[in-house]
Amino acid sequence: xxxxxxxxxxxxxxxxxxxxxxxxxxxxxxxxxxxxxxxxxxxxxxxxxxxxxxxxxxxxxxxxxxxxxxxxxxxxxxxxxxxxxxxxxxxxxxxxxxxxxxxxxxxxxxxxxxxxxxxxxxxxxxxxxxxxxxxxxxxxxxxxxxxxxxxxxxxxxxxxxxxxxxxxxxxxxxxxxxxxxxxxxxxxxxxxxxxxxxxxxxxxxxxxxxxxxxxxxxxxxxxxxxxxxxxxxxxxxxxxxxxxxxxxxxxxxxxxxxx
Amino acid sequence: xxxxxxxxxxxxxxxxxxxxxxxxxxxxxxxxxxxxxxxxxxxxxxxxxxxxxxxxxxxxxxxxxxxxxxxxxxxxxxxxxxxxxxxxxxxxxxxxxxxxxxxxxxxxxxxxxxxxxxxxxxxxxxxxxxxxxxxxxxxxxxxxxxxxxxxxxxxxxxxxxxxxxxxxxxxxxxxxxxxxxxxxxxxxxxxxxxxxxxxxxxxxxxxxxxxxxxxxxxx
Numbered sequence: 507x508x509x510x511x512x513x514x515x516x517x518x519x520x521x522x523x524x525x526x527x528x529x530x531x532x533x534x535x536x537x538x539x540x541x542x543x544x545x546x547x548x549x550x551x552x553x554x555x556x557x558x559x560x561x562x563x564x565x566x567x568x569x570x571x572x573x574x575x576x577x578x579x580x581x582x583x584x585x586x587x588x589x590x591x592x593x594x595x596x597x598x599x600x601x602x603x604x605x606x607x608x609x610x611x612x613x614x615x616x617x618x619x620x621x622x623x624x625x626x627x628x629x630x631x632x633x634x635x636x637x638x639x640x641x642x643x644x645x646x647x648x649x650x651x652x653x654x655x656x657x658x659x660x661x662x663x664x665x666x667x668x669x670x671x672x673x674x675x676x677x678x679x680x681x682x683x684x685x686x687x688x689x690x691x692x693x694x695x696x697x698x699x700x701x702x703x704x705x706x707x708x709x710x711x712x713x714x715x716x717x718x719x720x721x722x723x724x725x726x727x728x729x730x731x732x733x734x735x736x737x738x739x740x741x742x743x744x745x746x747x748x749x750x751x752x753x754x755x756x757x758x759x760x761x762x763x764x765x
Numbered sequence: 766x767x768x769x770x771x772x773x774x775x776x777x778x779x780x781x782x783x784x785x786x787x788x789x790x791x792x793x794x795x796x797x798x799x800x801x802x803x804x805x806x807x808x809x810x811x812x813x814x815x816x817x818x819x820x821x822x823x824x825x826x827x828x829x830x831x832x833x834x835x836x837x838x839x840x841x842x843x844x845x846x847x848x849x850x851x852x853x854x855x856x857x858x859x860x861x862x863x864x865x866x867x868x869x870x871x872x873x874x875x876x877x878x879x880x881x882x883x884x885x886x887x888x889x890x891x892x893x894x895x896x897x898x899x900x901x902x903x904x905x906x907x908x909x910x911x912x913x914x915x916x917x918x919x920x921x922x923x924x925x926x927x928x929x930x931x932x933x934x935x936x937x938x939x940x941x942x943x944x945x946x947x948x949x950x951x952x953x954x955x956x957x958x959x960x961x962x963x964x965x966x967x968x969x970x971x972x973x974x975x976x977x978x979x980x981x982x983x984x
Contacts, residue, residue, distance in 0.1 A: 533834075535831070535834050559838075559892075559894075582892050582895070583894040584892050585892060585894075591891075603884075606814060606852075606893070606894050606898060607853075607856030607859055608897075610855075627860060627898045628897050631928065631929040631930065632928045633893075633897065
């Protein structure tokens with residue numbers, strides 16, 4: 507029988523950016539610290555974490571949160587990780603609080619092929635908002651779906667309109683449609699100088715990127731972050747040489763079409 | 766026995782709710798202290814959310830087993846005859862109504878039996894952990910709390926203002942000043958701590974409560 511035991515190096519090849527990863531630690535205890543160290547060294551980022559707690563800043567999944575590698579967290583409790591709390595209030599970390607029993611059961615449902623189940627937990631509280639409710643034998647229950655997410659890499663925020671993080675931005679941009687249309691006409695008519703077009707392109711990209719990424723790339727001091735910055739610089743250079751104004755115009759008009 | 770005061774009195778009063786052999790879940794902090802005041806001849810099966818039935822006393826750090834921790838992540842032990850189970854089974858006990866009583870701390874509690882202890886929007890958001898499941902499934906929810914906040918504001922309200930942890934689930938409220946039972950008619954003042962009068966309680970409690978003919982002494 508083939509052994510399922512692998513080396514740490516082999517195990518680490520399974521981790522990539524944008525994956526949904528479940529962490530087994532309990533307030534940072536009982537955690538796979540070596541694997542987490544490996545993930546930090548490898549530079550895995552944009553993680554969608556499922557963890558019973560936010561760990562501690564120097565223990566468990568908390569270490570990844572501390573390094574801004576986690577973009578979303580499905581959890582029950584982050585009381586022992588003040589970094590996670592600060593990131594949540596700053597809008598950098600998307601935290602979904604789930605009652606612990608519901609959390610455990612949603613994971614079990616996902617793993618055992620169930621779409622979810624019905625629970626009385628959280629009836630009459632904020633947790634029931636947006637959930638379907640049913641009454642069975644006179645007792646009220648609410649529906650909970652399984653907590654199974656597919657570990658697809660996070661799509662680029664600009665190119666993929668399906669990315670949930672983009673939607674709020676687009677909605678926010680809605681009232682600006684007339685303004686954008688004017689901007690398009692203006693772009694057609696005015697011959698922009700270099701300075702203006704650089705600013706415009708950059709600010710547009712910045713607006714369209716998701717908030718977590720904005721902060722992430724700005725503050726990430728890791729090798730990966732630097733590489734990303736280098737790549738961005740290179741891209742911008744290319745854009746320059748290919749006639750930036752033309753590109754900006756196309757971009758703006760396609761944006762208007764999308765809207 | 767010396768007269769108990771403050772939090773020790775709360776813990777001692779809560780401990781008197783338990784019968785021998787009860788299966789009990791105690792919240793972190795003050796509720797955990799209840800085990801120190803169990804009446805003679807009463808032994809409990811303590812449940813820890815992490816999946817322990819028969820949680821024991823906390824060992825010294827040097828003897829602690831890093832794989833054996835309680836709901837708060839602190840080292841713990843398992844009593845003779847105790848067992849461990851997985852996370853979903855642990856909450857099967859809780860939600861399924863197999864636990865006799867739970868003692869919880871709180872931020873706010875109101876006269877309808879609502880409890881709010883998991884979040885102050887924009888200020889504090891530790892998360893609800895297992896508290897919502899306890900509220901949903903446990904028959905007897907005892908709230909052990911200071912009567913007032915440090916500012917002097919009553920924690921026992923007419924209506925909770927913070928996001929709820931559980932709706933209409935609290936059965937008893939124990940503070941360092943008195944013990945209220947939650948009934949369908951409202952709060953009933955059952956016992957007073959030594960040195961307090963009904964008027965004292967009225968002055969420091971926002972919620973309405975019923976004063977029965979007989980009021981016991983809390984001990």
